[in-house]
Amino acid sequence: MPDTLVNGIAAGRIAVDDRGLNYGDGLFETVAWLGGRPRLWHLHYRRLEEGCARLGLAIPEEPLLRAEMKIVAGDTTAAVIKIILTRGSGGRGYRPPAGAATTRIVRRLDWPRYPEDNQPRGVTLRYCDTRLGRNPRLAGIKHLNRLEQVLARAEWDDEYDEGLMQDESGNVIEGTMSNLFACIEGAIVTPDLSQCGVAGVMRRWVLDTAPRLEMPLRTEAVSTFALDTAQELFITNSLIGIWPVRRLGTREYSVGTVTRRLQDALQRETD
């Protein structure tokens, strides 16, 4: 069973002139393959559609990607499927070629071993020094230009589980690999991502689920001061699901009922 398909063919390499390498001209998804199926796949594919529309990439058909995920997953029960779509080769410099064929990479990766306590007891966070530049044309989608996250993640080793990133004005936007939620005066608040940040599929799931559970939720600018006053914090991504935050810098938080209710709902829905 091949662990990597490039345009449907078992392969571990791509052309050096691929625009994904040369310019980060493409998108990716990191999908949790659990119990023989991709968790929240419809949300991953919806984000790919949005990203392809934004970048002007031709999107592969959904059944094709699903079939290729199944091939690389084989009979593994827990794995990560990474999908990369690039604009392929060609073009004159930055100029995209007309009618480019999208390069499609589907890989199986090992399920990451996170500490078992993260889910029940929570994680520790820090603020990163590296800031996120603002660009509404790139905000929200999961494109391949990720140097800001790489530099931010390089700021610490194992002392923290995650780092929060701010934009240049000091608004808190997200973690390096996760989205952030805060419970403030009875409402769930998550940062506005219209100017920068990645709109994660697990964030999408929370945005869709909270109203169904009659939990008030709003998207807005979030300051470090607001986080200081929050009763609960939690972070999300497609692999970790929902992790409570027990410490941010020197401020300690308890794992609260809002976080627990959402964890339970996710567990029920994706079991």
Place this chain on the structure above:
Amino acid sequence: MPDTLVNGIAAGRIAVDDRGLNYGDGLFETVAWLGGRPRLWHLHYRRLEEGCARLGLAIPEEPLLRAEMKIVAGDTTAAVIKIILTRGSGGRGYRPPAGAATTRIVRRLDWPRYPEDNQPRGVTLRYCDTRLGRNPRLAGIKHLNRLEQVLARAEWDDEYDEGLMQDESGNVIEGTMSNLFACIEGAIVTPDLSQCGVAGVMRRWVLDTAPRLEMPLRTEAVSTFALDTAQELFITNSLIGIWPVRRLGTREYSVGTVTRRLQDALQRETD
């Protein structure tokens, strides 16, 4: 003669887990190979040093890169040598692996055929709608996160030779593939690149050369209004050298003596 070396070996492909593809975690240089040697090579290598220091990449020795350029260039008299350095494979997600081996790609590309009139008579420019996000940690270096340039260049076909990009505050920063200079009230002015933009080697050459020719030059914020009032405009990059601008939007410019003097100096120095 191989036209591509990957880590010194003739090859046209790289691993799909290379961080250059996955995150744009690397740098590149586009070198003019003219008359059997790389033009302004010392400036290219100096920028690579700066970029590697900024990203925490191990830099290949200068003689090694020079030798590999010579191998792929062979006996061609005019070619483009593209060098890509990436952080290689590995790491846990965005987190850079400790002691990563830099992936080194050296390619020969055809010399681009630009219209012959561009150099003597000048080019036409437009303003792009796509803006540049600000991030001082990434500003100036030629990293692989180039989606902003790709989106900007996709805004037009062949109606213009180049497009100018602004930051989110409206400061004019650079062209999609070039740097910008304006002659305003007797001085050469070029945009400050401390927050965004790529500091081109030909821009560096102009910054170094103008004082030697006793031409006053300053680096500062440049507005569209300032460009309206300019007597001359020119753009630069490592391949095109110096192109006068004869039109920006609806404003027409004459090719002036400052531009000509610098073109002559470049011709003399690199002949």
